Amino acid sequence: MSASLPDETIDPNAPVANMDYFMALEFKETICPVVQRYTDGLLAGKIIGHRCSQCGLVYVPPRGYCPIDVLETTEEDEVELADRGIVTNYTVVTPVQYYGQEATEPFAKVSVLLDEPGGMLSLQDVLEVPVEQVRIGMRLEAVWVPESDRTVEEIGNRSWGSADGCILGWRATGEPDVPPDQFNDRVF
């Protein structure tokens, strides 16, 4: 939760007090069955969510429970979701060059409210649209990675990289924007 302010510059002639030291730890996260169904779906070109039988809310990626009703959700609650939707919110990030950061230019991350039956994917990349043209209400469609190149290695149990490796990003469909009053209550 921070930005580096250039309030104190480092004197190049000062004695070295700290050094960066990089180390690696390799591990494999064991994917739980409910996320496994989701990643299997992505590999097959489908976005799978769970719809709570009580409140009707759609969870994507599915979690196996509805936290609102405190109910377990199972394969019986699976719904195949649309790979098209609208931008309900976004930010344009000026990237910080931490170790491993590949982005160098400002990039947009958008929240996409999927078409019926619904579901919200957050922090999605936008393709082929200049960042200054990203806007609320814009209609988007998923750009899938070619089936033979899809991977789900980046997807973990905590929704890390919600569709990374299978959906490259989202591009504008060119359809007219949707007025915000039609989705004001579903922004997040």
Next chain:
Amino acid sequence: MSHQPCAIIGIGQTKHKKRRDDVSLPGLVREAAQRALDDAGMNWSDIDAVVLGKAPDPFEGVMMPELSMADALGAAGKPLMRVHTAGSVGGTTAIVAAHLIENGIHERVLTVAYEKQAEGNAQWGLAGGRSGGMGAGGIFAPWMRSYIQHSGAPEDIGWKVAVKDRKNALKNPYAHLQLKDISIEKVKESPMLWEPIHFLESCPSSDGACAMVLTNEDGAKRAPKPPAWVLATAMRSELGQFPGRDPVRPQAGVECAHILYDSAGITDPRAQIDVAEIYVPFSWYEPMWLEGHDIAGPGEGWQMTESGATEITGDFPVNPSGGVLSSNPIGASGMLRFAEAALQVRGAAGEHQVDDATVALGHAYGGAAQYFSMWIVGASLDAVAQNK
């Protein structure tokens, strides 16, 4: 459950800086802790138990630091507890320590919180080591946009908060940023980091620590300086993401505030609280929390900022210390809010003292605006009743 009053009799903090390379991690926490002990007129051996908080371990890459720092914290052979609630942790840590006193488990508790951001990279930590990490600002930016749109706030409100808190920091020798020439123009023209947040509307990255010594009524009588009394504490949390969640006014934040006010006997927070230290890491969070905790009505938080009500001289001063916008040792940032609130009601805030402050709010939030910790402190046990 037996419940006895908890007093804050010692407060200490480090000078917060971008890089405290003059001290090690244990040295940093000791600096704050020693100052708190000195303030309380105590030695390390007087302490019964230590409660430590900091933000997630990947921020410095030192895992479970409470174990290796036990000696530095004077906790060898004593109960030592670590608290985790993301950015709100400093506040939660103080509350856990207060509960140990209130429930009669210990008589003298040292509570410490810290972050040494220069020895790691918080944005890397938050990104889980991946490219394309957005930092907390990237998560919060859309919510701020949503607040701006729905409240109709003019865009200069964020700039005003950024200037006010940095001017307050000039009155606080411990504050990291000392931006003597801060101005609306400078904030507005600083680079856009996470639209709509400019560089100067964002908190810095700091090394620093904060510590407090808490005790019961008997301990307060023996303390060399006037105590601050813990009048109420509250914690609430919710999931960071679920369909239909309102992250601009999270339900956990609303409920936490109401439980706090009820428990302190506060019916009109704006009138009965003299000063507030609120966790504002990005400028727009001042009006957002004023509304999100029902201090201001819907759409009225920004008007409090605009009218000058939140200045040190206003009727509801917010962050006279300079706040998170001026010093952000993440894990300590919440405890600093709690400690600064206590300094105010002790009349010990120095140049940033608010006149006649007897009831103060300390506030912290964390995660995806999903963890909330708050306390009300008073100059006396009946400070709220006297503040009608």
